[in-house]
Amino acid sequence: MRVSHLAVVMCMVAGLLVPSPARAGQRTAHAGLSGEMSSGGVMPLECDVPAIRLGSVASLRSFHHAMADCADRFWAVTFAVAGLAYTRPTVTITTGTDSVCGTITGNGAHYCPEQRTIAVRIMRHELRDPFRMNIAHSIAHEWGHHVQQLTGVLGAHEALYAPASERARTLLSHRLEMQAECYAGVFYSAALDSIDPGIAWEAWIEAVSKADESETHGKPSNLALWQDRGFRGGATGFCDTWTAGDSQVT
Template sequence: MRLSHLAAAVCVVAGLLLPGPARAAQREAPAGLPGEMSGTGLPLLCDIPDIRLGSVASLRSFHRAMADCADRFWAVTFAVAGLAYTPPELSVTTGTGSVCGAITDHGAQYCPDQQTIVVRIMQDELRDPFRMNIAHSVAHEWGHHVQRLTGVLDAYNALYQPASGQARNLLNHRLEMQAECYAGVFYSAALDSIGPGIAWEAWLRAVSEADESQAHGRPGNLAAWQDRGYRGGATGHCDTWTAGDSAVA
């Protein structure tokens, strides 16, 4: 998700982590893994470089450093939970093609079959590199990779394919808002290292005031789930699947 372009469907994703299959069944959500994943609870020290105005090379370096930081966080988080973890590939490009087809006009996407995060460097980022907005490209898409690694992609597809209309929209919203929450969980450890250049509350206001997206849902809900992950610091706070429809609409 790019903050200034929430209206774009930027991801092809699926999966979840839930406290248990029984709770998931309340809304016919895919069965999740028992328990929750949490990291060490300690700040994550990452070396995230500055972004130079107009520099494609510095944006590439920034995204790669963000990827390394996210990889370290989720590797520890999975290890603490006793789960196997593999990092996604990262592709940073200025073009319009990727390993899973055309890139959206508005930036990042996750390719689940290839387990690859694709980030397209945009002209507006070169002109005005909003550090936290750019960082969120990696953090949000990594959330989708975490969903992929839960092994419930097929279960999600089984729910999505026979659904239609609003039911599909709500499934998409639950996916996207869980990825937002997972990004928040990552920020709970890494935000100081990222050096966002904006206070957390101001960032949430910016997210909540963005344009509404049919694919992602209401910006206010996106901000709320991101904050929930940030303040909770564990994936157990990211159960969008049993949340009421109004919390993910």
């Protein structure tokens, strides 16, 4: 019953967040939820995302801010076409560990729902090896959580999480994180050329699938699956992780 409640919320969201307006044919969310896949018709989103200078904190800040502007443009149009209210999240960038939602650990980026803030920490390894796509993903993934906040998915998730068993909590977290990955893929379907990732999409997805496993996020192979599904589908209707089988989100 609890999982089905969140599935209902997700279906409502999918019905509202229709495919990107630039996408030929305006495919419906129902087609996306049925598993139909298509990669044609997405118009490139032209964003001015600068180069990253080795060892330069200022350069990385500029990159993150440009990524934020690009993601904001994409999601603002997507929400507008769906007839939904949209607000841009605050983006904070630091070299320390403190943020408005507490200590930044792990991958260096967090989304703070109450403050509607994406907090990004510039990591030392990024200064030594500024891999564009990996750094870009900090913004793209966390923006996916902001989309979940605006559409009520985070609130529904929180209501189900508190009383759930440990196993159910793990599955809920995985479904949440993998949907954010899928939303990042949807964004990439329009913005990838502007990001100039420095890696072919297929190679990037393979790298994602071989990353270290996270208890919160789930198996890298499934994270790669959902990110690729969003990219090739090009619409939020392809991101229904809530009714997917457990094996696709563990």
